[in-house]
Amino acid sequence: xxxxxIYAGQNALRIIREEGIxxxxxxxxxxxxxxxxxxxxxxxxxxxxxxxLKYHSGDVxxxxxxxxxxxxxxxxxxxxxxxxxxxxxxxxxxxxxKNAGEIEITxxxxxxxxYVLPSDGxxxxxxxxxxxxxxxxxxxxxxxxxxSRSAQLxxxxxxxxSNSVSRRNLKHFYERVVFSSPNSKIKVTDPYxxxxxxxxxxxxxxxxxxxxxxxxxxxxxxxxxxxxxxxxVYRDGGIVDYHFDLQFGPRKGLILYPHFYSSPIxxxxxxxxxxxxxxxxxxxxxxxxVPSAEFVASLPYGKIPDRKDFSSMEDKPRIEYxxxxxxxxxxxxxxxxxxxxxGSIADEIQPLPFRLMLG
Numbered sequence: 501x502x503x504x505x506i507y508a509g510q511n512a513l514r515i516i517r518e519e520g521i522x523x524x525x526x527x528x529x530x531x532x533x534x535x536x537x538x539x540x541x542x543x544x545x546x547x548x549x550x551x552x553l554k555y556h557s558g559d560v561x562x563x564x565x566x567x568x569x570x571x572x573x574x575x576x577x578x579x580x581x582x583x584x585x586x587x588x589x590x591x592x593x594x595x596x597x598k599n600a601g602e603i604e605i606t607x608x609x610x611x612x613x614x615y616v617l618p619s620d621g622x623x624x625x626x627x628x629x630x631x632x633x634x635x636x637x638x639x640x641x642x643x644x645x646x647x648s649r650s651a652q653l654x655x656x657x658x659x660x661x662s663n664s665v666s667r668r669n670l671k672h673f674y675e676r677v678v679f680s681s682p683n684s685k686i687k688v689t690d691p692y693x694x695x696x697x698x699x700x701x702x703x704x705x706x707x708x709x710x711x712x713x714x715x716x717x718x719x720x721x722x723x724x725x726x727x728x729x730x731x732x733v734y735r736d737g738g739i740v741d742y743h744f745d746l747q748f749g750p751r752k753g754l755i756l757y758p759h760f761y762s763s764p765i766x767x768x769x770x771x772x773x774x775x776x777x778x779x780x781x782x783x784x785x786x787x788x789x790v791p792s793a794e795f796v797a798s799l800p801y802g803k804i805p806d807r808k809d810f811s812s813m814e815d816k817p818r819i820e821y822x823x824x825x826x827x828x829x830x831x832x833x834x835x836x837x838x839x840x841x842x843g844s845i846a847d848e849i850q851p852l853p854f855r856l857m858l859g
Contacts, residue, residue, distance in 0.1 A: 503795040506849040509784040523556040527753020531568025533738030536805035537760045543829030544758045550581040565737030569635040569713035576628045592822040606721045636737035637712040638674040645733040663769040667692040679709035689747040713737045745778040758789040763854040780856045
């Protein structure tokens with residue numbers, strides 16, 4: 501069995517079956533939240549921007565939340581392969597003290613940022629005329645803007661309860677903030693009308709915005725005083741946009757979306773809500789690259805990594821496990837480039853394997 505499954509929304513499926521897959525077809529790239537789950541996709545990231553999209557003659561908007569935002573920061577640097585490898589190396593070798601708290605974990609995240617996105621990398625991000633990155637974070641309201649753990653816990657419980665009724669209720673707790681590289685015209689259409697604010701990044705904004713995008717409540721400290729953004733407390737963009745249920749504009753084009761799961765979950769609070777599925781319009785132009793079940797079963801422990809590994813495993817076996825996954829992920833990138841170049845992707849691509857909501 502191939503290590504990679506290719507799925508597409510209705511419009512994208514028609515185009516790929518008729519034309520094959522070409523770099524110029526893509527106007528957008530999505531990077532989902534997921535922490536160490538990303539290691540499964542590292543082999544794809546090592547070829548998509550360094551090779552497949554390298555000679556793209558137009559613009560590509562790269563949108564990410566949390567771990568997806570960290571990946572976006574790699575893709576817009578002059579040497580995206582080196583940046584991806586720095587991210588994989590540092591993150592996979594991260595070790596925390598026993599019972600590490602928010603301060604220690606936040607400091608480790610800042611060290612990761614400085615390593616993955618050095619000063620030259622920030623300048624390259626801001627100056628990139630072809631690839632534009634967008635980090636999604638949330639500006640918190642009410643209890644979620646507090647630094648008190650008990651207040652945050654109550655805020656999360658209230659968020660989850662309100663979200664179970666309707667995702668529209670998240671607007672009472674969060675505002676989506678899209679931090680973008682200069683001269684961006686990107687527009688987000690949300691079927692649930694959660695308010696969206698756009699902030700253009702400058703040199704002093706980039707690292708704080710990126711840290712905010714991955715600042716998980718009760719795990720990392722919220723980020724304040726982001727240059728160019730309204731005052732407030734900013735946290736993980738995956739709270740609202742975990743795996744995305746959004747349309748992007750104004751440019752037309754397909755959306756390339758490597759994802760570790762074959763069924764995306766719109767928001768963080770939707771994980772246990774089986775009825776909460778994305779909208780048809782959000783995925784009509786999407787091409788998903790998903791590790792096959794057989795590939796995942798071949799990994800150590802028969803699963804993809806996740807953040808729970810930090811607490812459930814000792815450091816040495818965890819690091820060895822993650823290194824194996826990173827090494828095995830090369831097979832995904834090699835397979836994708838093979839079927840893209842020989843045209844067989846037109847035969848391999850399939851309709852999306854999950855239910856979608858009309859409207």
